[in-house]
Amino acid sequence: MPMLPPVTKRATGWRLFLMTVMGRSYPRVVGMQRETSWMFFDTFLPMLSVAAYVFVYRAIKAPEDYVGFVVVGGAMMAFWMNVLWSMSSQLYWEKETGNLALYIISPGSMMAILLGMAVGGLLATTLRAVGIIILGSLLFSVNFVVASFWQLILVFLLTMVALYGLGMMTASLYLLLSREAWHFSNLAQEPVFLVSGFYFPIKNFPSWVPIIGSIIPLTLGMDAMRQLSFASGPSLGWVSVNLEITVLVGLAVVFLVAARFLLSYMEKLAVREGRLTESRS
């Protein structure tokens, strides 16, 4: 009697794609919640910088809705950090541990692997972001006045699709990088805090800054969400919510399509140059 019978059925096509997405999202959804320290590091610590801005705004007697803007910015920052460190540069770490080679040689597509990373990261980070919103709202008595709940949900989802699409696209670029991936992520972190207006309305900038900043979906996403969530939001918004939704749809499509083609191109290039498992040029 054989010690192990042959596999009876193997999924192919879209079923394999979905199984691969589920398989790769599992470590993020389940694994990331196992270390309970996230509650302190990913929820309490971000509240410190949120608190600093809140105290400054209150000291200068800024409109009270600015406090809500900061809390929303603090929550959305969790997504930016997740995309930057756990999407874009993730393939570098996967290369280091040997996972990347195993992903490549499996029948599951790399696009499904990236999507699994994105879905898992999105779900796990949403938990952290909700924690920051609840904690911040309770601590600083934030007064939400939601103009349209469904539009707010739509803007959030579009922002996430576009943002994680951007993460998938840059992850493809990072496929060729070695240790310098770390430096690129460091380089991108702080400027985006500024140009995307995590702690203040982007309307305060000269208009060319938010135009450039719009390449990061959080810039328009946060501006639209603030317009839809606070009484003074529309007056502090940069452009109309409908325009921001249109641009976010465009960004989502462009980033996802670009991710698909870049990934395919970069994988071929990395195989040719021998960079999937080592750093030789």
Next chain:
Amino acid sequence: MENHYAIETQSLGRIYKVRHAGKKETKTLTALEGVDLQIRKGELFGLLGPNGAGKTTLIKILTTLLAPSHGQATVAGFDVSKDPEEVRRRINMVSGGESSGYGLLTVRENLWMFAQFYGIASKEANARIKTLLEIVGMADRANARSSNLSTGLRQKMNIVRGFLTDPQILFLDEPTLGLDVGASRDVRNFIHRWMGDDPQRTLLLTTHYMVEADELCARVAIINKGKVLACGTPASLKQSLQKEAIFRMDLDCPRPLEETQFSGLAGVHSVKVHDNEIKTVMDLVLAEESVLAGVIAAVSSQGAQIATLQKREPTLEDVFVQLVGQRMEEVEHADAPSGD
């Protein structure tokens, strides 16, 4: 016509461009050159060579991780460069010392995750994981986080990952690297059983352990500096030395012996002298037994005394020495460019 080969390579080669830090110019490094191999379906084939010989480069090409610079390779009848997706449906790979998977996940969860990438439904995957963990003696660690496993247990988990997906062709790259004797034996026994279960399964094993290649493999290719030097059954490779006389001497020496003092003697095909803490050991390959008298005289003239003298059967190590002119450890310690 049906293709009887699971793996076939023709004039396969790989050249790397290497750029040193801070320098603009690039150098080329030949990691693999003119490799022609035919591995039959159902065969357990070994690639034997020192670190840096090109074994891992060859495996990377065959598993679609690296493009060849020239030549052609087919796996399961599909060209690795033109049809990588078809190749990937039929293979799996396990490397020695790999730290794949995620430390926060349990052994079972890690294995389940990889099974998903191969389209194996959860129910079947979990049943196979349970069976395989029982076979390798890890059933009690199924729910342990993989970050808490010892090196040996982690490698067993990797081995299970490779076999879990029931590949037509399995690549094992130094699977017993860093394992203790007992764990290595378990892995070898497992490989034997897996191959015995289905005559269509093919396994390509790379190793630099001669005994492992000798024990496991139906055929072995000896590879060094990117070139295949010899290929055949372990018995036929050793038989090529059968007409020669192979001796090992344990010596008490007042001063170090130089190999050159003996290599020039008539009828001495190869001589290797190595010291351990207690004694000096001399391995000799002679054209015929009568040559030994001259060697003994030369040893005595150096003031050395023979503690033991043993005539022995040739091993794959002797074959390697005969082909390369050095023992495998000497090749590894030499400052040679690495192809692996």
